[in-house]
Amino acid sequence: MSRTIQNYVNGGWVDARPSKSIPVHDPATCQLLAHCPDSTAADVDVAVRAARAAFDEWRSTPVLVRAQFMHHFKVMVEERFEDISQIVVREHGKTMDEARGEVRRGVESIDFAMSVPVLMRSDGLEDISSGIDETTVRQPAGVFAAITPFNFPFMVPLWFLPTAITCGNTFILKPSPQTPLSTELLFELLNELDLPEGVVNLVNGGVPSATALMEHPEVTGVSFVGSSPVAKIIYETCTRNGKRVQAQGGAKNYIAVMPDANIEASVSNILGAAYGCAGQRCLAAAVAVGVGDAYDQLKDELARQVSELKVGYGLDETAQMGTVISDGAKQRIESMIAQSQDEGADIVVDGRGLQVAGYEKGSWVGPTLIADVQPNTLMATEEVFGPVLSLMKADNFDEAVDIINQSHYGNSASIFTSNGRHAREFKYTVNAGNIGVNIGVAAPSASFPFGGQKDSFFGDLHGQGMDSIEFYTERKIVIERWI
Template sequence: VAETSGEIRRGIENVEHACGIPTLMMGETLEDVARGVDCETVRQPLGVFAGITPYNFPVMIPMWFWPYAVATGNTFVLKPSEQDPLTHQRIVELAVEAGLPSGVLNVVHGDATAADAILEHPDVSGVSFVGSSAVARLVYAKAGQTGKRVQALGGAKNHMVVLPDADLDLATDAAISSVFGSAGQRCLANSVLVGVGEAYDRVKMQLLEGANSLRVGYGLDEDTFMGPVISRRHRDRVIDLIDQGEREGADVALDGRGFQVDGYPEGHWVGPTVLEGVEPGMSVGQEEVFGPVLGLARAESVEDAIALMHEVAYGNATSIFTRSGRAAREFRYHAGISMIGVNIGVAAPMACFPFGGSRASFYGDLKAQGKDAIEFFTDKRVVISRW
């Protein structure tokens, strides 16, 4: 319930930011660029944009896109996930009740067939996508073939680096919230914790104690910390990755396989899971699990931790926990990751800043939210006048 409340607040934050469009959309003017000649830029809408969004955060993620598209003068077609299609349908109904004209914000339900129709339609000027990196690459390529603008946000394998001088209580709480909140089904989950030097054993002990005490159960119970994963198929995929990690040499320090909740025998349960000795060459060290699975890894220095991160194809987010300003500063320059948290577990930018990764986590030029959103949904027209 707390996660959902936070998601709704984050979505509303984007609407509030988009309401500042008179300032955000302002152009620029320079007089007398030559004798009697003035030059100015204006922003104009491009027409129809579309969004293809995933099942996780079904309120917030579409609101990374459509408030900015609509505020800049475009219409928008949303294709939400077929696994939870009604959530944003209700948001659109509320927007219409609030006065949004009919036909400005639209919802199309369906699977990949509907997504392909959006990508192929000649009237769609641009597409915003959030999902796996494999699909993000396909969306990026297909949209590019038809000349559409595209911002395709893909998957993640985020690392949290904990130094010996860190506040271990803060780091432990942040790690648990990051990877087990939303049952690990979010692109900002720090699914690998890298303990540097003597920090490893201490943070490992606290993590196991904290993860083992989490309440897993029905998601609408106020005291539930973690609910089920989205489907039986996804539960089986998460468990298969745990099995594969164990076969590849990881030690299962806390096992969530076979987890059950009294009264809900058909629930898609995976309990909090901690794997020790995770390396980049392992499936659980390289692939996005998208479930409540935390990998533990050792490093002897910050440089070694960064090198370990760079062995993974993704570049969505990362965090460092330290009391050293020097270490934090060096980390932010050398991490090579787009969203960086310093003593922050979930490095989620506010709506006025861009959201999106790098490397295999993002395909496109302009990211979600912030100034990038205004750039993405408008065309800059240059007017040169002589009087």
Template sequence: IVFWFLPYAIATGNAFIVKPSEKVPLTMMKIFEILNQLDMPKGLVSLVHGGKDSVDAILEHPKIKAISFVGSTPVARYIYSKGTANGKRVQAQGGAKNPVVILPDSDIEMSTKIIADSVYGCAGQRCLAASTIITVDDHKREIKDALYETVKSRTTGYGWDDGVSMGPVINPESKSRIEGLIQKGIDEGAKLLLDGRNTSISGYEDGNFIAPTILENVALDKELITTEIFGPVMSLISLKNIDEALSFVNSGSYGNMACIFTGSGANARKFRNEADAGNIGINIGVAAPMAQFPFSGWKDSFFGDLHGQGKHAIEFFTQTKVIIERWPNIWSRKF
């Protein structure tokens, strides 16, 4: 995530401070071991650890001019409001509840495999993970059954073991929260099609494992359908047509990503024009833009006006200056 911002910041002449998540500090420590081998000016890139006190110190420091953030929506809103109140530029990327629509004219076998990778990659702990899967006109349950069989075949375990396709969630608190949300969905009327709770992996009995889970017919008027689970849980709903699917997609408070699987160019065009999300995927499960394009997010998925990556990042990390000069040999102005 840091590399959505860091290269652009130093390329435009800035020093850069990285404050990694206190839950996963080791990755950035390893990266800084590599960065320290480069012939860069001392202090150009710095690493600071800590929790909220460190965050507030950054947000309040008068010499820090801009803040980039990726995390949950409540924290993104806090970062944006406090940072801007202190006169800083802020780009704060928040949470997501990414919908994926699958139409009956799609390649169902391949589409369901791609969708499963999107939902359960990184155990669902990423901002572009698919969350709510919307099957359209699936009266014979061909799409649902294909999704079920694909998901059921995935293996949970220690990531370095052969054949494992999904590892644990980040910590015991996340495991407890996710399992609580699964139960909440059931209490709200959803059918537990595949239960990943109470998963035990031999040799790693104390691990924070939750196997792939599917909740079918999640209530559209209850809380779970709008809650970012951030875990290996698929919310599966059925709608009649693409118009109903688009209406559902656009009704959410988040706008990070929306994808559709279809064999119809007309449906694809309609979706990319009408879906209210910053990153749109057509027959793609994770609509992550390449570096030359901004990592867009809309609504409660982003606070700010210039996103990470692409031209947005160059503009964000640049303080513009306009200089107007004249050097005539003979002055033409008369007073």
């Protein structure tokens, strides 16, 4: 009998009171790892009340003390780095390198939060009128929540939690019920930090708990990362309930490859961009647009290198690509590949039906390369969220940019070129939130904002960077005169 994960509320582990729970499987071995409770609105209410009760004392805790907690937290995460990475592999199916990379980027977000004492400072101006001074102060805004996805179960919560609480807010995390185990460990570490009770809270579950967070009157703001349809719902629900919200959605990320690019080196990087985390990331390269003569070279080199990728269990260090998250995801991805074939595309490398020895029941989809994809077809327009890279052809740079800008998504886009003018034009004209030049995964580091455009983002302030300081604080203007 597998254990059921608990929630963490008001400084302690508590049982949720759900009517059902969600099984958590290792997607490679199919081993049942745990059950995740589908927490209810009542469970959320307890957590929000705890967070609200903790807020007044926590906001008045000196910011340097709050930042000091992050120093200790970072040390704890570093000490458990390998354990965390292994849990991420087991619950998600990615490779060890990918899991370590995820944990490292999570640590970078903790590093960023240590800068809050500097970043929360504001400005002022003397004598805006005779003898009158005006200053701005940033204050924490209350109780914040984050609803986070399965694909980066440890990293994405850390985009939000460290900065939110170091700014003086209290916090509730609702992780994906598919991957709740690394966040459970995250909260075990937070528990050891001895933060005041109620500053950080964990509510496990699915839609009922997410909805309850968005509708709870004591929640000030919500951060979300997931698919675009859900991001839109989150945005609409939160704004309807008077909350600030940052909702990061899905993507269809294009890569333009110019004839002047170093094709072999570009392809090595594109492989990581397309097939890293089995394509299950919002910055995954989905479509490579070969410009002019680059198309055929790109197709041949990709076919060669894709065929050499080793798919395997993530805990095997030699695996270069792991599983997708579930059998349902596998079926959906394979169905999209079939539909693409029906639309006339050429399946150059077909990952359907892949078996990995010793893990025959795993949710495997091999790296897939689809050529001759036409505009307005499924593979050119819809997010796959799997290890599928499509190839399109453009006659010239302008046509490539047109293809990219036609997408209703705008999370990221990259160009591979050795021509500075093309790189500059690409940065200037492509409508995406993150631009890569000879980088396939244009992932902003923690001190820069992370967010897309168009249907890839709903809200104003992005996650990370100074945007996160803005999101987690309220600005107050003080105008004073002494008479």
